[in-house]
Amino acid sequence: MEHIELNYPAKRKVSKKAHTGVVGSGDLEVLLEPAPDNIAKVSIRTSVDGFSKAWKAVLDRFFSKYDGAVRIQINDAGATPGNVQLRLAQAVEVSEQ
Amino acid sequence: MSEFTGVRGTVWFRGLTGQASSMPGDPKSVLTADAPLGKDQARFLCVVPDPHARFPCARHGEVGLEEGYTLATRVREVSEQDKNTTKRPIIAIVDVKSQAYGRREETAGIFLACAAAADAYGSARLKGHPVITFVVGHALSGAFLTHGYQANRILALDDDGVMIHAMHKAAAARVTRRSVEELEKLAKTIAPMSYDVRDYAKLGLLYKLLHVSNPEKPTQQEIRKVQGELIAAIEDARSSSVDLRNRLESKGALETRKASILVRSRLEAQWREG
Amino acid sequence: MSDQRLGANFINRQSFIELDARERATALFDAGTSRELVGPFDRVESPWLEMQGVTPQEDDGCVVMKGKIAGKAAVVIALEGAFQGGSLGEVSGEKMTAAIDLACADNEKGIPTSAVILVETGGVRLQEANLGLAATAELMASMLALRKHAPVICLTAGTVGAFGGMALAVGLASYIAMTREARLGMNGPEVIEQENGLDEFDSSDHALIWAIDGGEQRYATGLVDALVDDDTPQVVKVIRRFVSKGVPPVHRSSEVALYRSRIEALDASRQWDPKELRALWTTNQVEEEKR
Numbered sequence: 001m002e003h004i005e006l007n008y009p010a011k012r013k014v015s016k017k018a019h020t021g022v023v024g025s026g027d028l029e030v031l032l033e034p035a036p037d038n039i040a041k042v043s044i045r046t047s048v049d050g051f052s053k054a055w056k057a058v059l060d061r062f063f064s065k066y067d068g069a070v071r072i073q074i075n076d077a078g079a080t081p082g083n084v085q086l087r088l089a090q091a092v093e094v095s096e097q
Numbered sequence: 098m099s100e101f102t103g104v105r106g107t108v109w110f111r112g113l114t115g116q117a118s119s120m121p122g123d124p125k126s127v128l129t130a131d132a133p134l135g136k137d138q139a140r141f142l143c144v145v146p147d148p149h150a151r152f153p154c155a156r157h158g159e160v161g162l163e164e165g166y167t168l169a170t171r172v173r174e175v176s177e178q179d180k181n182t183t184k185r186p187i188i189a190i191v192d193v194k195s196q197a198y199g200r201r202e203e204t205a206g207i208f209l210a211c212a213a214a215a216d217a218y219g220s221a222r223l224k225g226h227p228v229i230t231f232v233v234g235h236a237l238s239g240a241f242l243t244h245g246y247q248a249n250r251i252l253a254l255d256d257d258g259v260m261i262h263a264m265h266k267a268a269a270a271r272v273t274r275r276s277v278e279e280l281e282k283l284a285k286t287i288a289p290m291s292y293d294v295r296d297y298a299k300l301g302l303l304y305k306l307l308h309v310s311n312p313e314k315p316t317q318q319e320i321r322k323v324q325g326e327l328i329a330a331i332e333d334a335r336s337s338s339v340d341l342r343n344r345l346e347s348k349g350a351l352e353t354r355k356a357s358i359l360v361r362s363r364l365e366a367q368w369r370e371g
Numbered sequence: 372m373s374d375q376r377l378g379a380n381f382i383n384r385q386s387f388i389e390l391d392a393r394e395r396a397t398a399l400f401d402a403g404t405s406r407e408l409v410g411p412f413d414r415v416e417s418p419w420l421e422m423q424g425v426t427p428q429e430d431d432g433c434v435v436m437k438g439k440i441a442g443k444a445a446v447v448i449a450l451e452g453a454f455q456g457g458s459l460g461e462v463s464g465e466k467m468t469a470a471i472d473l474a475c476a477d478n479e480k481g482i483p484t485s486a487v488i489l490v491e492t493g494g495v496r497l498q499e500a501n502l503g504l505a506a507t508a509e510l511m512a513s514m515l516a517l518r519k520h521a522p523v524i525c526l527t528a529g530t531v532g533a534f535g536g537m538a539l540a541v542g543l544a545s546y547i548a549m550t551r552e553a554r555l556g557m558n559g560p561e562v563i564e565q566e567n568g569l570d571e572f573d574s575s576d577h578a579l580i581w582a583i584d585g586g587e588q589r590y591a592t593g594l595v596d597a598l599v600d601d602d603t604p605q606v607v608k609v610i611r612r613f614v615s616k617g618v619p620p621v622h623r624s625s626e627v628a629l630y631r632s633r634i635e636a637l638d639a640s641r642q643w644d645p646k647e648l649r650a651l652w653t654t655n656q657v658e659e660e661k662r
Binding site for chain 2: 408409413415417418419422423435437461462464465466469470473494495497498499500501502503504505506507508509511512513515516519535536538539540541542543555556557558562563565566567571572583584589592594622623624625626627628630631633634637639640642643645648
């Protein structure tokens with residue numbers, strides 16, 4: 001079990017929280033909540049160790065296009081980068097409805 | 098450690114009631130007797146091995162189709178008889194290997210046979226019958242859900258031959274893809290996974306853990322002691338509510354079931370909100 | 372059934388099975404009347420999984436929602452089959468039991484409240500073993516109390532089905548509905564094969580599994596009350612019908628004399644073709660729930 005924390009600068013206030021996904025094999029759940037400050041903080045908990053570089057790459061890419069001030073919690077059970085991107089995108093969509 | 102021998106049920110049934118047989122017409126795997134217990138005439142029930150049972154997968158102390166419906170019948174009988182009078186205690190003596198694992202069983206709906214027995218026990222409890230379970234050996238999985246787990250109070254012998262659990266070690270290891278050694282190691286620090294009845298007692302589900310010198314050969318004195326404990330359990334059940342809330346309010350639960358207590362109080366608070 | 376009608380029905384179908392637990396629960400309620408209780412943001416997760424290298428889910432794989440079904444107060448509890456096989460742990464088990472208890476308390480206060488349980492589970496979560504088993508027993512006790520006041524409806528749609536101790540809880544329900552794709556049984560085929568050999572149950576024989584545990588067989592032998600297409604509007608219709616029906620005069624698990632005599636009449640000396648039981652046990656015809 002690994003815990004990974006990542007921080008990114010944020011600009012935009014987000015008003016709505018969002019939850020997507022299921023912690024199934026090869027999947028993950030994302031909890032997205034508005035943050036009170038200008039920082040986007042991501043907490044990842046994953047049962048597959050040794051991929052912190054890959055996680056950083058995916059999240060770097062996500063935050064290169066997303067500037068919301070959020071707290072994102074991820075519970076992961078071995079999702080592919082593609083699946084992670086999908087769940088993050090779904091969460092953003094819900095939070096901006 | 099704790100291989101299932103299937104003898105303890107009969108031993109304790111005979112010790113506590115002076116009898117050890119099934120009722121006429123019932124399969125030999127279900128012992129039923131009415132016997133005095135304190136001021137009450139209590140009904141005792143036990144599932145035991147019957148090597149000549151009709152169903153091949155239910156010959157070694159398993160709870161199968163016949164056992165489920167027979168238990169249901171004999172428990173409901175007490176309920177019916179006591180409809181307008183004092184609710185007699187119902188005592189489940191438990192040493193069951195498992196539920197019956199068979200194609201016939203699944204085809205004929207063993208899930209319902211077992212539900213029927215649990216229904217009978219639970220419904221009797223809701224009507225005010227003190228239902229007391231005494232685990233003298235194994236109490237596994239679906240068999241325990243069927244015969245014993247609906248009781249107001251559960252007592253168990255404090256002994257290596259007593260095992261209360263959801264699945265035998267070998268099978269549990271296989272399903273969770275670990276070795277038996279890994280499972281045993283985990284079980285040492287994770288109380289709900291332990292196969293030791295003393296760890297089970299920490300969960301707060303047991304009313305009492307009782308010690309006897311030899312569970313397969315109890316002395317007369319030990320039997321009288323157990324009777325006394327059963328009587329105390331009956332009184333305790335009679336003086337509290339008919340539901341199972343005592344299991345979550347016990348000292349053990351406050352220690353080991355904090356998450357259960359939290360989720361229940363959170364749910365209650367939010368239920369009323371909207 | 373004509374091919375033409377089957378084709379049209381199939382194309383217009385909205386698969387219920389493809390929905391996750393939260394979506395399934397939401398779908399059952401009258402529009403706009405539902406809200407989730409103790410959802411993921413409450414973060415009441417299993418205290419036992421992380422220490423074993425298993426990633427917890429914030430709702431512990433159990434969704435509880437409250438609202439109205441066919442205008443009547445109802446609670447829906449949905450197990451997430453994709454999380455740990457829908458298995459019952461300490462938190463998910465207690466969520467179910469507490470929800471049933473709260474519904475029961477409302478009934479006692481004069482607010483008729485039904486319960487619907489969407490069951491997708493292999494049984495007890497072995498990583499929490501005795502707490503999962505105890506939770507099953509406590510759930511069963513609470514169902515017995517609630518069903519005196521209001522119906523407790525169980526639906527298993529698949530793909531996990533209803534196995535293990537939870538199958539006993541399903542057996543206590545006021546009404547049981549299944550899809551054809553779903554299975555209901557106490558012991559899964561693999562467990563039977565492991566305990567009693569390949570001859571007893573070849574767990575690779577899918578046809579055999581559904582012939583014994585499948586929705587159509589359970590319905591045709593009178594062991595469940597409805598067989599429903601994997602189509603969300605159809606599922607909703609069936610659930611609404613059962614909520615409106617109220618408490619049945621007798622619960623199936625209380626019909627002991629009937630079922631005991633059926634078992635006594637069986638020739639236990641041989642295996643049976645499951646279809647033999649259809650003729651013996653019921654006058655139900657296998658029909659789709661179209662109403």
